[in-house]
Amino acid sequence: MATLVHAATATNHVVDSNKVPLRSFEEVERLGRLLLIAEARGYRGAVMSLGNRLHTRLDSIQRELDEAIFEASSKPKAATTSMREIFDDLTALQSEYSDFNLDFGEQTISVTTEPIELEDTLLGAFEIVLEVKYLPQVQSYRIEAADPSPASTCDATTHPHVQGENLCEGEAHLPIKLALAQGRLFDFFAIVNQTMHTYNEHSAYISLSDWAGAECRDCGETVSDDDISSCSRCDSPICGGCTCSCNSCDDVYCGDCTTMCSGCQGVFCGSCISSCDRCEQPFCRDCLTENQCDDCTEPENETEADPLMPPVPAVHALCLGETDLST
Amino acid sequence: MKVLFINNNGAGFANHIEIDDGTTVQSLFNARIGQGRESDYLIRVNRQPVASDQVLVEGDRISITPTKIEGAQS
Numbered sequence: 001m002a003t004l005v006h007a008a009t010a011t012n013h014v015v016d017s018n019k020v021p022l023r024s025f026e027e028v029e030r031l032g033r034l035l036l037i038a039e040a041r042g043y044r045g046a047v048m049s050l051g052n053r054l055h056t057r058l059d060s061i062q063r064e065l066d067e068a069i070f071e072a073s074s075k076p077k078a079a080t081t082s083m084r085e086i087f088d089d090l091t092a093l094q095s096e097y098s099d100f101n102l103d104f105g106e107q108t109i110s111v112t113t114e115p116i117e118l119e120d121t122l123l124g125a126f127e128i129v130l131e132v133k134y135l136p137q138v139q140s141y142r143i144e145a146a147d148p149s150p151a152s153t154c155d156a157t158t159h160p161h162v163q164g165e166n167l168c169e170g171e172a173h174l175p176i177k178l179a180l181a182q183g184r185l186f187d188f189f190a191i192v193n194q195t196m197h198t199y200n201e202h203s204a205y206i207s208l209s210d211w212a213g214a215e216c217r218d219c220g221e222t223v224s225d226d227d228i229s230s231c232s233r234c235d236s237p238i239c240g241g242c243t244c245s246c247n248s249c250d251d252v253y254c255g256d257c258t259t260m261c262s263g264c265q266g267v268f269c270g271s272c273i274s275s276c277d278r279c280e281q282p283f284c285r286d287c288l289t290e291n292q293c294d295d296c297t298e299p300e301n302e303t304e305a306d307p308l309m310p311p312v313p314a315v316h317a318l319c320l321g322e323t324d325l326s327t
Numbered sequence: 328m329k330v331l332f333i334n335n336n337g338a339g340f341a342n343h344i345e346i347d348d349g350t351t352v353q354s355l356f357n358a359r360i361g362q363g364r365e366s367d368y369l370i371r372v373n374r375q376p377v378a379s380d381q382v383l384v385e386g387d388r389i390s391i392t393p394t395k396i397e398g399a400q401s
Contacts, residue, residue: 085388092374161398170399175339175392182341184333186374190392191335194369200397 001102001109002086008135009183021064028057081183089185107132111189112146118199121208123159124149128192136181143167151206153215153222160204170200218242218255233257233270248272263287330383333390346383353379355389367394
């Protein structure tokens, strides 16, 4: 495994490949070929022209090379880690962590942290898995919760700074990057471990104050278990501020499982509310008379024949003279 | 004499540095970290925890890692 790590980290490029003037080299090669042909065939004009172009291009390459060399020299050279040091790192990791594993098939090195507790919230132990084949990339490791105790509102957040299997490194980003680039395995695991043991309340995926408890279905706030109720109908968690109590049965419901009576404006659960047979609007039982609301009942009553009123004529009196009555 | 000094604080670096003979872990820490408190760091020599008065020797590998490194949301 030390050999693999050494091979992966030994290619520490200090020269930016983008700065190498590859296209200029190709152009010089092309002009050189043409110049040889021109000389062989005795094309004196072409020889002059190609010679000038080649000279210009060589000048340009010299400048580009100087820039690349200057830039590479100005970068701090990474200390190289020998195979022996990598081996010592692996040995030290084995004694430092109770659970240390080398997987030659998967090419991974992993350690398991002690159970982590941050601000009285037990998050459990985490496995830090380094994938050697992806070294020295920064994303060559993952964090796996050994005994997940995720935030109540998101199963993928097993640590305030871990989502999925990715650690959001924050202050640790540069030290981790450098440790991986140099193959300093012991330092890499120490930095990640210490980051996992630190809580940054100002930049957490889910703050520890919201870790336990549940998210209110109606308002989305996370509240502690003591302040949460569940809807008597759909079992959704609802906070004290969002609970609706049925005016009839007094059970607690979420907003979606209650209906407002169109008559008295009271809130009722599905079992305690009906609808008017005629207008189909929701009404509580007290606001219905023989399954009809007051508004639908009154017009119907008004149209019933009143024995005290004179009968309505079958034919309109004003048009009587023009009516063609049959005999 | 030359030792490898690894500072995992801030940007992090690992450099070979020259120190005087008889330099202890404590004096190197004071010189390099300055006002930092020892208890805020994991100080290792050749990957092992050591006493602060341990005298460093040629070729030692000293690493200093903060105990608190703040992660972030993104």
